[in-house]
Amino acid sequence: MARRRDHAHLSDEALVALVSRSDESALAELYDRVGGSAYGLAYRVLRDEALAEDAVQEAFLALWRSAGSFIPERAKAATWILTLVHRRAVDLVRREQRRRAEPLESAPEPATASAEEAAWLRLDRERVQGALAQLPDQQREAIELAYYGGYTQSQLAERLGEPLGTIKSRMFSGLTRLRELLGGDINDSGTERTAWTSTT
Amino acid sequence: MDLHDLTAGYALDALDPGERERYEEHLATCEPCREEFQGFWQVSGSLGRAAGGPMPPASLRERILEQARSERPNVVPLRRRVAAPVLSSAAAVAAVVAVALGIWSLGLSNDLDEANSVLDVLGDPNARVHETADGEANLVVTPTGRAALVVRRLAPAPAGRDYEIWVFDRGIPHRAGLFERPGVAMLSRRVARGQRVAVTLEADGGVEAPTGPTLFSAPTA
Numbered sequence: 493m494a495r496r497r498d499h500a501h502l503s504d505e506a507l508v509a510l511v512s513r514s515d516e517s518a519l520a521e522l523y524d525r526v527g528g529s530a531y532g533l534a535y536r537v538l539r540d541e542a543l544a545e546d547a548v549q550e551a552f553l554a555l556w557r558s559a560g561s562f563i564p565e566r567a568k569a570a571t572w573i574l575t576l577v578h579r580r581a582v583d584l585v586r587r588e589q590r591r592r593a594e595p596l597e598s599a600p601e602p603a604t605a606s607a608e609e610a611a612w613l614r615l616d617r618e619r620v621q622g623a624l625a626q627l628p629d630q631q632r633e634a635i636e637l638a639y640y641g642g643y644t645q646s647q648l649a650e651r652l653g654e655p656l657g658t659i660k661s662r663m664f665s666g667l668t669r670l671r672e673l674l675g676g677d678i679n680d681s682g683t684e685r686t687a688w689t690s691t692t
Numbered sequence: 693m694d695l696h697d698l699t700a701g702y703a704l705d706a707l708d709p710g711e712r713e714r715y716e717e718h719l720a721t722c723e724p725c726r727e728e729f730q731g732f733w734q735v736s737g738s739l740g741r742a743a744g745g746p747m748p749p750a751s752l753r754e755r756i757l758e759q760a761r762s763e764r765p766n767v768v769p770l771r772r773r774v775a776a777p778v779l780s781s782a783a784a785v786a787a788v789v790a791v792a793l794g795i796w797s798l799g800l801s802n803d804l805d806e807a808n809s810v811l812d813v814l815g816d817p818n819a820r821v822h823e824t825a826d827g828e829a830n831l832v833v834t835p836t837g838r839a840a841l842v843v844r845r846l847a848p849a850p851a852g853r854d855y856e857i858w859v860f861d862r863g864i865p866h867r868a869g870l871f872e873r874p875g876v877a878m879l880s881r882r883v884a885r886g887q888r889v890a891v892t893l894e895a896d897g898g899v900e901a902p903t904g905p906t907l908f909s910a911p912t913a
Binding site for chain 2: 512516519520523524527528529530531532533534535536537541544545548549550551552553554556557558568570571574575576577578579580582583613616617619620621635638639640642643644645646648660663664666667670671674
């Protein structure tokens with residue numbers, strides 16, 4: 493994967509600023525940083541390679557076509573991109589009715605990315621899975637079905653045979669707990685990544 | 693329905709399209725919800741990065757970059773708009789819209805299909821992108837004529853005024869939606885090849901025919 497060294501030192505946010513000026517190599521660098529996670533996320537929701545590619549492509553095109561106009565200064569670009577991809581994915585999964593029988597089933601392990609990228613993703617994943625594992629079962633179930641399964645909260649209430657209010661409060665409590673568990677460690681800025689790689 | 697208790701569902705993308713839209717409007721005016729959302733959003737971002745899954749094929753990267761490369765829009769000269777200060781508190785607005793993904797549409801999306809369609813349009817691989825000369829706006833038009841106007845820099849509409857979008861067909865203006873601030877506005881009207889899209893500042897709620905000067909416009913030929 494040819495990475496543009498002249499952009500490698502830039503923050504994600506700086507790259508977005510360049511993308512908004514139609515800098516293609518900045519888009520490439522952003523893809524190299526976020527594309528792997530984005531595709532993994534889309535695949536986990538959609539369970540279909542072609543649809544997952546569509547979701548990622550559409551999100552990056554939306555980024556390319558609109559960048560400067562709506563990524564706020566304080567938002568983390570990677571989080572924003574994943575938000576776009578996720579939204580595309582859930583919209584597609586609902587549209588395609590591609591509901592799989594076992595949305596909770598873990599996705600396959602990542603294939604080889606760059607060693608650094610793979611290590612990073614694995615670490616991040618373990619940390620989040622660790623936090624999820626500490627949630628009460630019902631909260632974890634609500635969050636996983638919603639986020640990875642693409643279910644709306646109304647669909648979840650129906651599927652689980654619970655009042656909508658119960659589903660909402662499980663999501664709320666679960667996210668609140670996750671926020672505490674992941675604490676200040678959940679920023680996706682390059683600083684965290686740098687800090688981690690430098691201790692390796 | 694109490695909109696305050698939709699924050700978690702919104703952060704997880706678990707709202708129905710109608711709820712999603714109502715919540716985004718609510719978020720624009722509710723500071724406590726914005727704060728709560730910021731925290732939950734970081735969590736859902738972590739969930740996203742931790743999703744696992746296979747790596748994408750190399751062809752996906754090439755496909756995206758090739759498409760982006762092919763979209764260097766033609767630059768079309770147009771009258772410069774009256775200078776409006778760039779809103780220095782854009783960040784404040786944007787914080788909202790971090791959220792709403794900056795997508796702003798006003799008074800045109802009672803149709804729930806439309807509520808979902810902003811990303812459909814912006815992400816459509818077959819859409820054509822037209823840029824105004826000063827780079828202040830992009831018009832993205834799908835093959836079926838659905839269109840979104842991406843407004844990069846513009847002062848928010850003064851109190852009592854709205855920006856109105858027009859589709860000019862052989863010189864005749866047709867109303868195509870309202871917006872109040874930079875962001876992405878969905879056009880309520882389809883755009884055909886050869887038509888021109890323009891924006892004027894009008895009275896609150898819009899008018900039947902444009903009265904103000906054209907702030908920017910994009911031909912679609």
